[in-house]
Amino acid sequence: MSHANACLTPTGRLRLARCVVEDGWPLRRAADRFNVSVTTAKRWADRYRAHGKDGMQDRSSRPRSCRHQTSRRRERRVLGLRVSRRWGPARIAYHLGMNPATVHRILTRYGAVVLRWTDPATGAPVRAQRRRVLRYERDAPGELVHVDVKKLGRIPDGGGHRVLGRVVGSRNSSAHRDPNRPRKVHGRPNLGYAYLHHAMDDHSRYAYSEILADETKQTASAFMTRAIEHFTSIGVTIARVMTDNGSCYRSRDFASVLNDNAIRHKRTRPYRPQTNGKVERFNRILQEEWAYARPYASESERVAQFPQFLHTYNHHRGHTALHGATPADRVPNLAGQYT
Structure with missing residues (x-):
């Protein structure tokens, strides 16, 4: 991790932007001075004009919208099946026609408790020992x-x-x-x-x-x-x-x-x-x-x-x-x- 005063950290970006906006440097001169492209120098100068010092921080790369994002209604159905039926991600996915990985991410995002850590009768959180089981399977029905x-x-x-x-x-x-069935013990x-x-x-x-x-x-x-x-x-x-x-x-x-x-x-x-x-x-x-x-x-x-x-x-x-x-x-x- 770079230190706080390195080039093009928030402090370096602020210096570059002030050279362009406040001191009137041309973009190419500022770009040569801070060893960046003209496009990068213009980006930070524009952000400084629009947002001031706060605009020098990194922005999230998360997209504003996603066509394939799971709808809130379907997420509620996933959580409802988890609470009411206590099903795992794969079982919920097969029931709703979804990908098990998508269901797992939804449950993780909402903080659902792992099933093996819950009581089967009440659903109350209970930690259980993790075990690794080797799986085998016969080739045809009736063999075993x-x-x-x-x-x-x-x-x-x-x-x-x-x-x-x-x-x-x-x-x-x-x-x-x-x-x-007579009682043996009173x-x-x-x-x-x-x-x-x-x-x-x-x-x-x-x-x-x-x-x-x-x-x-x-x-x-x-x-x-x-x-x-x-x-x-x-x-x-x-x-x-x-x-x-x-x-x-x-x-x-x-x-x-x-x-x-x-x-x-x-x-x-x-x-x-x-x-x-x-x-x-x-x-x-x-x-x-x-x-x-x-x-x-x-x-x-x-x-x-x-x-x-x-x-x-x-x-x-x-x-x-x-x-x-x-x-x-x-x-x-x-x-x-x-x-």
């Missing part, structure tokens, strides 16, 4: 299907603590009565859990999922049978299944289902959920865009929205890893599923 179970606490009638707070949510939970709710069984194709990220009552070997085996039938109906033949080391997946019933359909079984390393990362990422999407996307007054209300979420995910939601395509775009013979 990730299978997993996600356990979610049921919502009491009236709403739960995530939205209403601990006091009101606990009161609703304590008031919940299920005659088929004062604790007997709501139980909903078990979401997933089967996700590695290549297309297409997901088949059901909400079931438990995660026993009989339930997991029956779900796997229905998942195989579903993938077969859309033209996908499963060659390999990846699961964790849960007891339901180590059972003979589950192994029998796979053997009857000539499917190889691959298990993840113990305590390494990253190996089954695609279905784990689906669990996060499921929480952000369905389970905790809005306040639900009861568990039945949330369950009723699950088929619509699954249809949107498979057919309409642009996937970042697929460069904006939907999972259905990568699956052959898929028409009218989940409709």
Whole structure:
């Protein structure tokens, strides 16, 4: 960086302009004296006549107008989707037909908090540890299907603590009565859990999922049978299944289902959920865009929205890893599923 008294800094420009305007020097003489072109000498002399000493400062190179500038209305739509849906730049861009880089610049300009630093349920800023994950992908649908179970606490009638707070949510939970589930501990709710069984194709990220009552070997085996039938109906033949080391997946019933359909079984390393990362990422999407996307007054209300979420995910939601395509775009013979 040059010092304040260098030639053609604001101080040098002022000296040049005063030589021309106040002392009456010709432009060529002033240009030779300050080692600049005649055009440059005229520019600073004209600015001094128009604005005085303040005109010697650098002006912004930003254009006064831009034909391709994003409209304020579209910027408001971007920010609205970020606040209401908590979508990332790529998801918003695919929805609005924009470039993800443009959406990212809009969010940065308005100071939007990074999604991984926010709570999925409330959107409150929460810092999270950054991780770098290596990505892989199978070449064709059916080569590998990730299978997993996600356990979610049921919502009491009236709403739960995530939205209403601990006091009101606990009161609703304590008031919940299920005659088929006696309380084991006094004062604790007997709501139980909903078990979401997933089967996700590695290549297309297409997901088949059901909400079931438990995660026993009989339930997991029956779900796997229905998942195989579903993938077969859309033209996908499963060659390999990846699961964790849960007891339901180590059972003979589950192994029998796979053997009857000539499917190889691959298990993840113990305590390494990253190996089954695609279905784990689906669990996060499921929480952000369905389970905790809005306040639900009861568990039945949330369950009723699950088929619509699954249809949107498979057919309409642009996937970042697929460069904006939907999972259905990568699956052959898929028409009218989940409709």
